[in-house]
Amino acid sequence: MKKALLILIVVLIGMYLFPVKQFTFDEKYPADDALSESLRLFREEPTKTLNVNDHNWTYFVAGQSDTTLLFLHGMGGSYDIWWQQLNHFRKNYKVLSLSYPSVKSLKQLSEGILAILEKEKIQKVVVVGSSLGGYLAQYLAVHYPEKMIKASLGNTFAPNTENKAKNETLVKVMQWLPEWLVIKTIRGKYNKEVIPAANNHPVTDAFLNELLGTEVTREIFTNRYYCVVDTFTAQIDSKIPLQIIETSNDPLVSKNLREALKANYPQAKVINLGIIGHFGYLNEPEKYNIVLEEFVK
Numbered sequence: 001m002k003k004a005l006l007i008l009i010v011v012l013i014g015m016y017l018f019p020v021k022q023f024t025f026d027e028k029y030p031a032d033d034a035l036s037e038s039l040r041l042f043r044e045e046p047t048k049t050l051n052v053n054d055h056n057w058t059y060f061v062a063g064q065s066d067t068t069l070l071f072l073h074g075m076g077g078s079y080d081i082w083w084q085q086l087n088h089f090r091k092n093y094k095v096l097s098l099s100y101p102s103v104k105s106l107k108q109l110s111e112g113i114l115a116i117l118e119k120e121k122i123q124k125v126v127v128v129g130s131s132l133g134g135y136l137a138q139y140l141a142v143h144y145p146e147k148m149i150k151a152s153l154g155n156t157f158a159p160n161t162e163n164k165a166k167n168e169t170l171v172k173v174m175q176w177l178p179e180w181l182v183i184k185t186i187r188g189k190y191n192k193e194v195i196p197a198a199n200n201h202p203v204t205d206a207f208l209n210e211l212l213g214t215e216v217t218r219e220i221f222t223n224r225y226y227c228v229v230d231t232f233t234a235q236i237d238s239k240i241p242l243q244i245i246e247t248s249n250d251p252l253v254s255k256n257l258r259e260a261l262k263a264n265y266p267q268a269k270v271i272n273l274g275i276i277g278h279f280g281y282l283n284e285p286e287k288y289n290i291v292l293e294e295f296v297k
Contacts (some may be wrong), residue, residue: 020213021213022214038083038084039080045060050115053108056101059099063092067296069089069093069094069125072127074131074132076190076221077132078211081207084289096125102220102223104227125148126151127148130245132156135157137156138153138234151243152242152292153268155247155253157261159232162254162257164231167225183213187213190212193252194252195208198278204277241295243269244262247275273287
């Protein structure tokens, strides 16, 4: 009995110590072309850090303009996931992109963003958010309208019960599972659903697989789930121009949620980018940038 118990303990410890498989972008995207070079050079540029309520925020700011574009990534993202937009728009605008630390609420995310804006002496922003970032953009527009010029809501959702019902239990379970199992499960979903929806574009494949297990850990992903199920009353001032960017085959935002978002903001301009998946700004940056350019100017 004691021997069996000891074996069980060893197995359980081994499960939790099992290493997470990690990839680099170059491993998954072996082509030595202009795209991989642009990402490499972008990552060599300096970032800034700011501690807000004991959480360290990493962010990138560049460009010279009175108009600032604030880019907000989704659950599976980091500041550099927007590099193709940041390189494009920094020519004519100030751009700001950040990585969320491990916080559990939209309020905490907003407090960090506001602190960064204050540090950088930025009064107002055009917010460009995707997925969780689009949800956060709505929260900012509701609670801090004085900071908003415009908001672009990409591949996202309004406050709803669907996400809460689907994810609340998952969040509670996920925090107790081994790191490698959580990352493997998320990576499996990405490889089976998200990357094929992006027409198996190699940049989406490489970036997301690199991100999981490095920048995005079990703790960070779990806490971002808490933010997804965080609810609020989404009533945005009609004076704030809105744009909704959607795709026809988004594997992470259901058709019901897409329709509910448009119904919630009938004043918004709606752009459908077709069959390019959830991460259109990664695999179709030119198309995405044109839509943003038209909205921002």
